Amino acid sequence: MTPGKRFDLIVVGAGPGGYKACLRAVQLGMKVACVEKDPLPGGVCLNVGCIPSKALLDSSEYYQQMRTGFAEHGILADSVKLNLQAMMARKERVVEGLGENVRKLMESAGVECIRGAARLRGGNSIEVRSPASGSKSPAAAILEAGGILLATGSEPIPLPVLPYDGMKVVDSTGALNFQTVPEHLVIVGGGAIGLELGSVWKRLGARVTVVEMMPVITAGLDGQVSRTLERILTKQGFTFHLSAMVAGAALSPGGVRVSIRQNGREEAIECDRLLIAVGRRPFTRGLGVESVGVELDSRTGHVLVDTRYRTSVPTIYAVGDLIAGPALAHKASAEGVAAVECMAGISSEVNYDAIPSIVYTSPEAASVGWTEERLKERGIHYRAGICPLSGTARARCMGETDGFVKVIAHAGTDRLLGAHIIAARASDMISECVLAMELNAPSEAIARAVHGHPTFSEAVREAAAAVRKRSGHTA
Amino acid sequence: MQIQIRVPEVGESVQEAVLAEWYRRDGDFVRKGDPLFAIETDKVTLEVSAEADGVLKILIREGATVAIGSVVGILEAAAEMGEVLKPHGPAREEREAEPVAGTPESTRASDPGKLPAISGEEAPESPPALGKEPGRERPSVRELPPSAERLVAEKGIDVSKILGTGPGGRVTRGDVLLFLEESAGAEAMERMAGERRPPGRPALQEAPEEALAGSPKGAGAVSGAEVHRPQEAVRRQPMSRIRLRIAERLLEARQNTAMLTTFNEIDMSRVQAARIRFKEAFLKKYGVSPGIMSFFIKAAIVALKEFPEVNASIDGRDIVYHDYYHIGIAVGAERGLVVPVIRHADRLGFAEIEKAIKDFAAKIGRNLLELSDIEGGTFTITNGGVYGSLMSTPILNTPQSGILGMHKIEDRPVAVDGQIVIRPMMYVALSYDHRLIDGREAVKFLKRIKECVENPERIVMEI
Numbered sequence: 001m002t003p004g005k006r007f008d009l010i011v012v013g014a015g016p017g018g019y020k021a022c023l024r025a026v027q028l029g030m031k032v033a034c035v036e037k038d039p040l041p042g043g044v045c046l047n048v049g050c051i052p053s054k055a056l057l058d059s060s061e062y063y064q065q066m067r068t069g070f071a072e073h074g075i076l077a078d079s080v081k082l083n084l085q086a087m088m089a090r091k092e093r094v095v096e097g098l099g100e101n102v103r104k105l106m107e108s109a110g111v112e113c114i115r116g117a118a119r120l121r122g123g124n125s126i127e128v129r130s131p132a133s134g135s136k137s138p139a140a141a142i143l144e145a146g147g148i149l150l151a152t153g154s155e156p157i158p159l160p161v162l163p164y165d166g167m168k169v170v171d172s173t174g175a176l177n178f179q180t181v182p183e184h185l186v187i188v189g190g191g192a193i194g195l196e197l198g199s200v201w202k203r204l205g206a207r208v209t210v211v212e213m214m215p216v217i218t219a220g221l222d223g224q225v226s227r228t229l230e231r232i233l234t235k236q237g238f239t240f241h242l243s244a245m246v247a248g249a250a251l252s253p254g255g256v257r258v259s260i261r262q263n264g265r266e267e268a269i270e271c272d273r274l275l276i277a278v279g280r281r282p283f284t285r286g287l288g289v290e291s292v293g294v295e296l297d298s299r300t301g302h303v304l305v306d307t308r309y310r311t312s313v314p315t316i317y318a319v320g321d322l323i324a325g326p327a328l329a330h331k332a333s334a335e336g337v338a339a340v341e342c343m344a345g346i347s348s349e350v351n352y353d354a355i356p357s358i359v360y361t362s363p364e365a366a367s368v369g370w371t372e373e374r375l376k377e378r379g380i381h382y383r384a385g386i387c388p389l390s391g392t393a394r395a396r397c398m399g400e401t402d403g404f405v406k407v408i409a410h411a412g413t414d415r416l417l418g419a420h421i422i423a424a425r426a427s428d429m430i431s432e433c434v435l436a437m438e439l440n441a442p443s444e445a446i447a448r449a450v451h452g453h454p455t456f457s458e459a460v461r462e463a464a465a466a467v468r469k470r471s472g473h474t475a
Numbered sequence: 476m477q478i479q480i481r482v483p484e485v486g487e488s489v490q491e492a493v494l495a496e497w498y499r500r501d502g503d504f505v506r507k508g509d510p511l512f513a514i515e516t517d518k519v520t521l522e523v524s525a526e527a528d529g530v531l532k533i534l535i536r537e538g539a540t541v542a543i544g545s546v547v548g549i550l551e552a553a554a555e556m557g558e559v560l561k562p563h564g565p566a567r568e569e570r571e572a573e574p575v576a577g578t579p580e581s582t583r584a585s586d587p588g589k590l591p592a593i594s595g596e597e598a599p600e601s602p603p604a605l606g607k608e609p610g611r612e613r614p615s616v617r618e619l620p621p622s623a624e625r626l627v628a629e630k631g632i633d634v635s636k637i638l639g640t641g642p643g644g645r646v647t648r649g650d651v652l653l654f655l656e657e658s659a660g661a662e663a664m665e666r667m668a669g670e671r672r673p674p675g676r677p678a679l680q681e682a683p684e685e686a687l688a689g690s691p692k693g694a695g696a697v698s699g700a701e702v703h704r705p706q707e708a709v710r711r712q713p714m715s716r717i718r719l720r721i722a723e724r725l726l727e728a729r730q731n732t733a734m735l736t737t738f739n740e741i742d743m744s745r746v747q748a749a750r751i752r753f754k755e756a757f758l759k760k761y762g763v764s765p766g767i768m769s770f771f772i773k774a775a776i777v778a779l780k781e782f783p784e785v786n787a788s789i790d791g792r793d794i795v796y797h798d799y800y801h802i803g804i805a806v807g808a809e810r811g812l813v814v815p816v817i818r819h820a821d822r823l824g825f826a827e828i829e830k831a832i833k834d835f836a837a838k839i840g841r842n843l844l845e846l847s848d849i850e851g852g853t854f855t856i857t858n859g860g861v862y863g864s865l866m867s868t869p870i871l872n873t874p875q876s877g878i879l880g881m882h883k884i885e886d887r888p889v890a891v892d893g894q895i896v897i898r899p900m901m902y903v904a905l906s907y908d909h910r911l912i913d914g915r916e917a918v919k920f921l922k923r924i925k926e927c928v929e930n931p932e933r934i935v936m937e938i
Contacts, residue, residue: 295613302643306614307621324616325642345504345530349620352641353649369649378638380657410656417653440652 007033007145009343010126012118012287015043017320017332018151019102022111025340033112033143035128040099041106041113043153044321045329048173051098053193055091056176056200057360063087064203064362072399082204084181091176114141120148120288123315147315147343150294150303151336152287154280154321159188162249168256168273169249172197175275182206182273186258188246189277190217192359195233197275199361202237209239209269211246211260213278218359222371222406222420229365229422232402236362241267249274282322292316297324307349309339317343331355354437358427363403366426368434369418370408381411385443385466389423392462393454400424405463407433407443414442414468425456432460443467478527480548482514482541491542492521494535495713500621501533505550512547527552538711622648630655631710721812728871733909736868736880739921741928743884743899746770749931761826767881768804769828771856773934774927775879776800776821779854780937782920784912786853788874794911803852803872804832808839814872815844816852856881860901869906876911879924880904 009025011018014036025032040047066080106113116128125144156171158164166174175185175197181204187194190212202208210217216226217233217240230240244262251257255272282301289296295304295312303318305311311318317339320332334350341348359365375382388404389395395403403422410417419433436446446464451457482492492514499505499512505525513522525531529550541547619627619634623646627634630651637654639646714722728734750765757765779786779800787796800821803814815835820828838844855872860883869880880903887900905921912920927933 297643304614304643307618307645310614312613323642324645345499345502347498347500347503347621349622351622351648352645353647380653410653413656415652415656437649 005033005141005143007031007112007143009033009147009149009340010035010118010143010145011149011151011336012126013043013151013153013320014038014041014102014106014113015151015153015320015332016045016329017153017336018043018149019106019336020333021149021151021319021336021340022106023109024337025343026109026111028340028344028346030340030344032110033114033145034106035114035116035118035126035143037115037117037131039115040096041102042095042099043151043329046098046102047095048176050329052091052095052176053172053196053200054360055094056087057196057362059087059090060200060203061362069399082181084179084204088177088179114143116141117286119286120292120294120316122292123313124148147317149309149336149339150287150289150311150316150318150322151320151332152283152322153332154327155283156276157279157281159246159249159276159278161246162251162256162274162276164276165251168251170273170275172275172277175201175273175277178273182271184209184255184271185273185275186211186256186269186271187275187277188258189279190214190219190240190242191277191279192218192357194275194277195229196360197277198238199233199236206273207239208237209241209271211241211244211258211269213243213245215243217242218365220371221357221359221365221367222418223373224404224406225365225367225420225422228403229359229361232363232422233361280321280327284322294318300324308342309335310342325352326355326357328355328357351438354434356430356434358430360427363400363422363424364426365420365422366430367418367420368430369416369437371418371420372406372408375408375417380417382408382417383411383414383443383467384408385463385469387459387462387466389456389459392456392459394456394458395423397454398424405429405459407446407460407463407467409443409464409467414444415440416443416446419460419463421460423456423459429456429460432457476552478529478550478552479546480511480523480525480531480550482543482545482547483521483523484543491540493713494537494539494541494547497533497537498522499531501531503531505529505531514541525550538713616643616645619646620648623651626651629712631712724873725870728873732871732873734871734906735909735914735917736904736906737914737917737921738866738902738904739925741901741903741925742889743767743901743928745931746928747884747899757826761830763826763829763833765825766829766832767884768832768856768858769825770928770931770934771879771881771924772802772817772820772828773825774924775802775854775856777927777934777937778920778923780821781923782912782916784916785877785907785920787911788853788876789908789911790874797853799853801851801853803849803855803875804835805855805857805872806835806839813839813844813849814852814855815839815848816850818851855879858882860884866902866904868904871906871908876908877917877920878906879921880906 008030009032011022011025011032011034014034018034019041022032022034038047045051063080063082066077070077103113114128116130118126118128121127121142124146125142126148128141128143129139130141162169164171164174172193178201182201184207185198185201186209187198188211190210194210195217198208198210216223217230218226234240241260241262244260246258247261247266248259249256252270254270256274257268257270258274259266259268282303284296284301284303289303293313294316296302297304302324303311303322305318305323309317309319309323319335319339321327323335325331331350338348338350354368356366356368372384385407386404390401395401400423403426405423406420407416408418409415416433416436419430421429423429432446443464447461447467449461451461495513495515497512498510505511506528507525509525510522511525511531527550529552532549532551534549535541535547616639626648632651632654634646637646637650640650641647746767750767753765783796784794786800787794799819801816801818802820803816805812805814817823817828817831823831835844835848838848852872852875854875855878857869857878858881859867860881864882865885866882867880869878871878882902884899884901886897888895889898889900891898903921903924905917907917
C-alpha cells in the first residue's frame with residue numbers, strides 16, 4: 001500500500017475542540033490536517049447546538065417581549081405576527097456566517113481541511129472516506145501523521161422505547177428545525193438543552209411540558225438556582241413533571257403518546273412533538289478506536305486520556321465531549337489547545353475548577369465552581385453571600401429583576417469556591433467570577449474591585465461583599 | 476545532535492547555585508529561547524533559556540546544588556516537528572531520516588501488520604528502565620495535572636486522601652487547595668491568609684554553632700544524575716528565607732574571621748543568693764523576676780568598657796570602636812535563630828534589662844520583631860544553658876568581634892580556700908576575632924566577667 005500524505009498532526013473533527021486545536025498547532029509550527037465529515041466546520045456547537053439555539057432564543061425573546069414585555073415600557077404594537085420561516089432562515093444565516101468564518105480561519109492558517117469520515121488505522125495513520133456523491137477524489141485516502149487528535153464530540157442519547165424519527169420524535173437538532181410551532185411539545189430531560197429549546201417554542205406559542213427524572217431541573221446546578229429557575233419558568237407557562245420516568249411512548253394519530261410514571265402513578269400525555277434531551281454520549285462509532293487499542297471507559301464510553309490528553313495509544317490524543325468532564329464547547333476548546341501544547345512539549349492544562357456553565361433561559365442561569373449542596377456534602381467550611389437582583393439599579397431599569405447572585409468562598413481563606421447567578425445577563429456576569437477563581441482570588445477581591453454603575457455586575461460585587469458579613473456555614 | 480545545558484556564570488564570587496525550578500518537564504520539546512530552569516544564589520535568581528530547539532532531557536533535579544558550569548540537562552536537537560510527537564516513553568535511540576513518529580506501545584495493538592507508519596523494529600525488547608513510563612498503561616485518573624502535582628510535591632501531601640472533582644474524578648489544583656484549607660484547619664488557614672503567626676514560644680537560645688552543625692551542608696549538595704540508591708524516606712524542601720540567611724551568616728563568620736574561643740567557669744552562688752533573696756521584692760516592684768541574664772549583661776559592659784576592642788569591629792583596614800553598648804541576645808524562635816538587640820544596655824538597670832528581654836520574647840512569639848530590633852548590636856550573649864548545654868564554642872555574630880556563651884548552672888565540687896565545697900558552677904566561653912583581640916585581652920575580658928558575676932558589687936563599682 002502506498003503511504004498517504006504525511007502531516008505532523010491530524011485532527012479528527014472540526015468542532016470547538018478540533019478547530020481550536022488546529023489553529024494552535026499551526027501557531028506552534030506543525031503541519032496540520034483536519035478531517036470533518038460535515039460540510040461546514042464548527043461541530044455540533046456551531047451547526048446544531050449552541051449557536052442556532054441562541055439565534056432562536058434571541059429571536060423568540062424579541063417576539064415574546066414585543067407581545068407582552070414592551071407594553072410595560074409604553075410600547076404598544078397592535079398585531080405582532082410570527083414569520084417562522086424568516087426566523088429559521090436568519091438562524092441559518094448566523095450559522096453559515098460563523099461556519100464560513102471558521103473555515104476561512106482554518107484555511108488561511110494553512111490547515112488542510114479534508115471532508116470525510118475518518119477511521120483509525122494505527123497510531124499514526126487514518127483512512128478518510130469522502131462522501132461518495134460525485135466527488136472526484138478517491139473514495140478512501142490514507143493520511144499519516146506524527147500524532148492524531150480525536151475530537152469527534154458526542155451525539156444525543158436516544159430513548160430506548162422510542163427511536164428518533166426526525167419528525168415527531170426528535171433530538172435537539174430536530175427541535176431546532178420545526179417548520180411549524182408545535183401545539184404541545186413534551187421534552188424529556190430538564191437540563192440546559194431541554195429548557196432552552198423549550199423556552200424557544202414556549203415563546204413562539206407552544207405548550208411545553210418537561211419530564212425530568214430528577215427531583216429538580218438543571219440537576220447539578222446550585223439548588224437555589226434550580227428552584228428559582230423552576231419557579232420562574234413555571235410562571236412563564238412551563239409544566240414540569242419532576243421525579244418522573246418515561247414508562248412508555250408510542251406514535252399516535254395526533255402525534256406521540258407518552259406515558260410517565262410519577263410518585264407511583266402513571267399518566268399519559270398527548271403531544272404533537274416529543275423532544276428527547278436526556279444527555280449526550282461520546283461519538284466514537286466508525287472511528288475504529290478499539291481496533292487500534294485506544295481504551296474506553298466501559299461505563300461511559302469516554303476515551304481514557306492522561307493529563308496530557310494522550311490515550312492509551314501514545315500518539316493518539318483525545319479532547320472534548322469524547323473524554324470525561326462536562327460536554328461543553330468551551331471546555332473542548334480549552335482542551336484542544338492544551339492537548340496540542342502538551343504535544344509540543346509546553347506544560348499545559350485546563351483548569352477544571354473554573355469552567356463556567358450556562359443555561360440560556362430567560363433569565364439566564366450561570367454557574368462556576370462548587371455549589372452549596374456539594375460543599376455541605378463534603379463538610380467543607382464556607383461562607384455564601386447573596387444579592388437579589390431586585391436591589392440592582394440596572395436590573396430595575398431594564399425590568400429584569402428576577403434572579404440573584406450567590407458568591408461562595410472558603411470560610412478560612414476567603415478563596416472563591418463558586419458563583420451562581422440567575423439574571424438576564426448571567427452569561428456575561430459569570431466571567432469575572434471565573435477569572436477570580438482562575439487567580440485563586442478571595443471574594444474580597446471582587447468586593448473591593450470598583451464596578452461600573454449602574455450595571456448587572458454590581459450584583460456580583462454586592463454578593464461578594466455579603467460573604468464576609470455572614471457567619472460561616474458548616475455542614 | 477546533543478547540546479549540553481550548563482549552569483551559566485552569574486558573578487565572580489559565585490561558585491554554585493541552587494537549581495530552583497525546572498520550567499519544563501523531562502521529554503518536553505522546547506524551542507530556542509524558551510526559559511528552561513531557574514537557578515538561585517544568595518544574591519540573584521536567574522532564568523536560563525534553551526539555546527536551540529530540541530527535546531529536553533533533565534539530568535539534575537530541582538533543589539540540587541549545582542556548580543557553575545556544570546551540566547544539568549541535555550537538548551536533543553530534533554530534526555523535525557514530527558519528532559515531538561514521539562511517545563515520551565522509553566528513550567529509544569533510533570535516529571532515522573524520516574522521523575516517523577513512535578511505535579504504538581499499546582499492549583493491544585491488534586493489527587500491527589497494517590500499520591504503514593511503523594518502521595524497522597516493531598516491538599522494542601524491554602526498554603531500559605530509566606524511562607519514566609515503563610510500558611504504557613491505561614491512562615489513569617490518579618495521575619495529577621502539573622499544577623496540582625507541583626502543589627502536592629511542595630506541601631508533601633498524600634494524594635490518596637484527596638477526593639477528585641475533575642473529569643473522571645481526577646484531582647484538580649482546586650481539590651488540593653481545598654484539602655489544605657480543610658485538613659490543616661485553622662493553622663493552615665491563618666498561614667495562607669498572610670503568614671502572620673507561627674505557633675510556639677521562643678526561648679533564649681544556645682550558641683548558634685549548633686545551628687550550623689545541624690545544617691545539611693553535605694546532604695544538600697547532591698549533584699550529578701540521580702544515583703541509584705535504596706528507597707529511604709527522604710524529604711526535600713527549600714530552606715526558608717530566614718534559614719538561608721542564618722546559614723549564610725554563620726558560614727561567613729566561620730570563613731572570614733580568625734575565630735578562637737577561651738573558657739572559664741563562674742561560681743554563681745552570690746548571684747543565685749541575691750536572686751532568691753530579692754525575688755519577691757523585685758517582682759513586686761518591677762513586674763519581672765530577677766534573671767541571671769541581667770547580671771551577665773551588666774558584667775559584660777564592665778568588661779567591654781575595659782577592653783574596647785571586644786566591642787569594636789573590623790571594617791576593611793580600619794577598626795571601628797563603638798562608644799555605646801548594644802547587646803544582642805540570641806533567641807531560638809520557631810522559625811530560626813534571631814538576635815534582638817538591647818540598645819544602650821549600659822544605661823539600663825537590672826529590671827529594665829529583664830523587661831527588655833521579656834518584651835523581645837513576646838514580640839518574637841507574635842512574629843512582630845522588626846528589622847530595627849535586630850540591627851546594630853556590638854556584642855552578643857548566647858545562653859545554651861536553657862537547653863542544658865554544659866559547654867560550647869559560640870560562633871561570632873559578624874561584624875561583631877566577640878560573643879559570650881553562657882551554659883547551664885550545675886552544682887559541682889570545687890576547692891575554695893583549701894576545702895572541697897559544692898557550688899553552683901557555670902562554664903562560660905568567649906569566642907573572639909583573633910585578628911582584633913589578642914589572647915591576653917580575651918582571657919582578661921572573660922576573667923573580668925567572671926569576677927563581676929561572682930562579686931556583683933564590682934558591677935556597681937565598675938571594677
